[in-house]
Amino acid sequence: MGAAERRTRNSHTHEYAWTHFLVFTGTHFLANEYRVQAPGDEIASYPVCPSQPVGRPVDLTHLNTMLRRPLLTVSAQPRRFVGVLMSRFGTRDASTLVVAEHSESKGTLSPSTLCTITAAGQLQNPVTVLVAGGKGVNAVAQQAAQVPGVSKVLVAEHAAYEKGIAENLSQAVVATHKAGDYSHILAPSSMRSKNYVPRVAALLDSQPITDVIAIKDQATFVRPMYAGNAIATVTTSEPLKILTVRTTAFEKAPSTGGSAATEVAPAVAKPEAGLSAFLSESVSQSARPELSSARVVISGGRGLKTKEHFQMLEALADKLKGAVGASRAAVDEFHMPNELQVGQTGKVVAPDLYLAVGISGAIQHLSGMKDSKVIVAINKDKEAPIFQVADYGLVADLFQAVPELTDKV
Numbered sequence: 437m438g439a440a441e442r443r444t445r446n447s448h449t450h451e452y453a454w455t456h457f458l459v460f461t462g463t464h465f466l467a468n469e470y471r472v473q474a475p476g477d478e479i480a481s482y483p484v485c486p487s488q489p490v491g492r493p494v495d496l497t498h499l500n501t502m503l504r505r506p507l508l509t510v511s512a513q514p515r516r517f518v519g520v521l522m523s524r525f526g527t528r529d530a531s532t533l534v535v536a537e538h539s540e541s542k543g544t545l546s547p548s549t550l551c552t553i554t555a556a557g558q559l560q561n562p563v564t565v566l567v568a569g570g571k572g573v574n575a576v577a578q579q580a581a582q583v584p585g586v587s588k589v590l591v592a593e594h595a596a597y598e599k600g601i602a603e604n605l606s607q608a609v610v611a612t613h614k615a616g617d618y619s620h621i622l623a624p625s626s627m628r629s630k631n632y633v634p635r636v637a638a639l640l641d642s643q644p645i646t647d648v649i650a651i652k653d654q655a656t657f658v659r660p661m662y663a664g665n666a667i668a669t670v671t672t673s674e675p676l677k678i679l680t681v682r683t684t685a686f687e688k689a690p691s692t693g694g695s696a697a698t699e700v701a702p703a704v705a706k707p708e709a710g711l712s713a714f715l716s717e718s719v720s721q722s723a724r725p726e727l728s729s730a731r732v733v734i735s736g737g738r739g740l741k742t743k744e745h746f747q748m749l750e751a752l753a754d755k756l757k758g759a760v761g762a763s764r765a766a767v768d769e770f771h772m773p774n775e776l777q778v779g780q781t782g783k784v785v786a787p788d789l790y791l792a793v794g795i796s797g798a799i800q801h802l803s804g805m806k807d808s809k810v811i812v813a814i815n816k817d818k819e820a821p822i823f824q825v826a827d828y829g830l831v832a833d834l835f836q837a838v839p840e841l842t843d844k845v
């Protein structure tokens with residue numbers, strides 16, 4: 437199938453969408469041909485209007501008779517226009533479901549959920565938030581209900597959702613979608629959503645779009661590709677858009693001022709999917725702020741040479757009330773724990789101040805921190821690529837520069 441083709445399934449929703457599309461006769465738009473596949477048919481190509489010169493505006497009336505059959509596959513030039521028509525004239529009202537993340541132990545809605553609600557607001561649809569969890573989840577739901585812009589909060593309380601087990605959580609999301617028929621499902625980009633969102637997408641037969649950093653319209657989104665080397669603007673013609681949102685790209689929604697209604701989420705017949713079980717977790721305790729949400733992050737790389745030398749960074753971080761991060765090289769050499777890795781395969785951070793110490797600035801590291809508001813680099817190699825993204829660069833030996841800086845702060 438050619439690149440210009442789009443597929444649509446023969447579902448109830450699609451039939452409605454196309455009915456609306458066909459009602460829209462008399463409208464002119466640029467199209468050369470439609471390819472239509474009915475059940476049991478070969479794919480057949482039909483010109484929109486046999487006498488119509490290629491690329492000229494055409495009358496859609498001709499399509500009425502042709503498309504009044506159960507469609508499996510329809511393709512058209514230009515593809516995007518059809519996608520837009522589908523979403524604009526579909527019979528479903530656009531509505532957005534945000535799947536909340538929250539801290540079970542603290543009973544709080546996560547800042548990443550607030551950022552996702554901001555992203556959802558930009559779609560300008562009514563926003564429903566699904567809060568799934570174990571006992572105590574109602575308190576989190578109350579917090580979600582107070583976020584301005586949220587019109588409804590659905591609470592799924594069950595022990596099966598307590599630890600965010602992907603197989604169980606995805607069932608809750610799917611059941612909620614089936615009852616609400618949302619046009620968009622949004623979740624924060626996170627380790628947790630990397631696990632359950634693909635399952636949700638597979639169960640609902642939709643291609644997810646991950647790591648969205650900007651919303652252009654209902655169907656057009658901006659996302660990084662190739663570890664942030666390219667920024668792609670993608671348009672989807674999926675009737676259901678499933679997105680994960682890079683939370684560093686959206687401000688947190690205010691946590692008070694709203695008054696959404698709270699309801700019980702649609703029931704799942706067997707919330708415990710029985711495919712995986714929670715055994716234990718080991719959470720590292722730190723008095724420092726959490727890496728992803730810290731205002732100041734001080735990261736060290738292979739240049740620190742030993743685990744002990746990271747204490748220099750910790751002393752500076754404590755003075756600046758910041759978090760400590762690390763490059764993958766430092767993590768691979770066991771100088772810092774895995775959860776403090778910043779980059780493509782680690783955490784994505786965008787603090788007010790990011791200080792990179794003894795880090796060369798490989799693209800995989802940059803993709804996790806280059807959206808920081810101010811970047812400062814200390815490196816003894818003046819050619820190090822980190823200086824290309826740094827607002828302030830110090831070419832110096834870190835073993836002199838860091839203690840000196842700590843003294844002066």
Ligand SMILES: Cc1cc2nc3c(=O)[nH]c(=O)nc-3n(C[C@H](O)[C@H](O)[C@H](O)COP(=O)(O)OP(=O)(O)OC[C@H]3O[C@@H](n4cnc5c(N)ncnc54)[C@H](O)[C@@H]3O)c2cc1C
Nearest residue numbers: 737738739763764765779780781782794796800801816834
């Ligand atoms: C698929 C994939 C995913 C990856 N994901 C990540 C990721 O998420 N995060 C990540 O960080 N990397 C990631 N990497 C690895 C990445 O490519 C680099 O290898 C890594 O970031 C290098 O870490 P570094 O800058 O600490 O080490 P190096 O590249 O070795 O740089 C050390 C720097 O320290 C400087 N230095 C040495 N001594 C001193 C001194 N005394 N004073 C001042 N400066 C000094 C050196 O000049 C040098 O620039 C990934 C790679 C792949 C292939």
